[in-house]
Amino acid sequence: MVQNLFYFFSFLAVLSAIMVIISKNPIHSVLYLILTFFTLSGHYILLNAQFISIVNLIVYAGAIMVLFLFTIMFLNLKDDEFVGSRIWYNLSSVFIVLVLAGLLVSKFAFAPVTVADEASRDSQIGMVENLGQTLFSRFLVPFELVSVLFLSAMVGAVMLGRREKGEKNF
Amino acid sequence: MNQIPEIFRVVPVNNFIVLATVLFCIGILGVLTRKNAIIIFMSVELMLNSVNLLFVTFSSYKSDPAGQVFVFFIMAIAAAEVAVGLAIIVMIYRRIQTTDVSLLNNMKG
Numbered sequence: 001m002v003q004n005l006f007y008f009f010s011f012l013a014v015l016s017a018i019m020v021i022i023s024k025n026p027i028h029s030v031l032y033l034i035l036t037f038f039t040l041s042g043h044y045i046l047l048n049a050q051f052i053s054i055v056n057l058i059v060y061a062g063a064i065m066v067l068f069l070f071t072i073m074f075l076n077l078k079d080d081e082f083v084g085s086r087i088w089y090n091l092s093s094v095f096i097v098l099v100l101a102g103l104l105v106s107k108f109a110f111a112p113v114t115v116a117d118e119a120s121r122d123s124q125i126g127m128v129e130n131l132g133q134t135l136f137s138r139f140l141v142p143f144e145l146v147s148v149l150f151l152s153a154m155v156g157a158v159m160l161g162r163r164e165k166g167e168k169n170f
Numbered sequence: 171m172n173q174i175p176e177i178f179r180v181v182p183v184n185n186f187i188v189l190a191t192v193l194f195c196i197g198i199l200g201v202l203t204r205k206n207a208i209i210i211f212m213s214v215e216l217m218l219n220s221v222n223l224l225f226v227t228f229s230s231y232k233s234d235p236a237g238q239v240f241v242f243f244i245m246a247i248a249a250a251e252v253a254v255g256l257a258i259i260v261m262i263y264r265r266i267q268t269t270d271v272s273l274l275n276n277m278k279g
Contacts, residue, residue: 002177010189017193017216021200026208033212036193040219043186047230048175052238056222059245064215064252071256072208075263086205093202101195108187115183116233121174125235134235135242146246153250160257 006046013039026072030065037061049126178231186227193220207259207269211252218248 016035023029037060044053124130135143193216200213222241229237263269 002175003180006177006181006185010185013189014192014196017196020212020216021196021204021209026206029209029212033215036216037219040223043189043223044226046175046177047186047226048177049226049230049238052226052241055242055245059249060215060219064249067252067256068208068212071260075260075269077206077208077269090203093199097195097199097202100198101192104191104195105188108191109184111184111187113183113187113231115178115231118174121178121233123174125230125233126238130235131238131242135239138236139239139243142243146243149247149250153253157253157257160254160261 002046005042009039009042009046013043026077027069030068030072033068034061034065037065044126047126048123051126051128051131183227183231187224190220190224190227193217193223205270205272207262207271208256210271211255211259215248215252218244 013036016032016039019032020029020036023032037056041053041056041061044050044056122130197213197215197217197220200216201210204210204213222244225237225241225244229235229241259269262274266273
């Protein structure tokens with residue numbers, strides 16, 4: 001049962017990821033990317049990381065993808081061509097990526113990985129209580145630094161989006 | 171609720187590694203082949219998510235919450251990156267009325 005769910009989610013994730021990069025309409029790409037994020041959230045639930053799963057849905061599929069969708073509709077983009085004049089460039093990229101994927105998969109598929117044994121496993125790892133304890137004790141300094149990063153990103157986005165003097169609005 | 175889920179016994183950790191590798195390679199392919207800046211950006215998001223999957227996998231299989239906390243930081247940085255990146259794309263669109271990266275040749279790179 002769990003195994004079948006894993007293969008189902010994996011198949012759907014890879015399929016929708018491929019559709020993200022081959023669909024011509026950018027809005028379809030965003031919708032397929034949201035589907036990919038939903039399948040990854042399914043994986044997180046299978047992995048007993050419930051809180052990460054919900055955060056993934058809210059932050060990625062909810063906030064970030066809506067930002068993408070808003071920008072695409074705002075800019076009124078036309079479809080761009082996938083192949084065309086750059087066919088040799090695209091073919092060589094596909095070849096290079098296939099070589100890279102073959103190397104990585106052949107190395108990782110049978111790599112010996114030590115996992116925790118049954119006795120030392122904690123089923124509450126992915127719960128909000130446990131993660132909060134870790135976040136605010138071991139990772140307190142990075143947490144504060146992320147807030148500074150957010151502030152600078154916010155200021156940067158506002159500065160970039162500002163209309164320059166004498167520029168017409170679109 | 172308190173029992174250890176079955177997946178750690180029936181699905182080996184290597185399957186998750188292979189899945190994350192495949193998703194990462196699809197992201198690289200998107201960055202290399204597409205010309206629309208927004209699609210390139212979405213491929214970068216795909217690569218970030220495959221790394222997130224790897225972090226959560228090892229965190230769960232090794233029963234260590236640090237990996238899942240790290241995923242939070244990656245999500246926060248991705249959100250900041252998207253805000254700035256989309257602002258840059260909107261600015262490019264205002265200047266040249268398209269988001270095709272092959273037309274951005276002012277610096278003759």
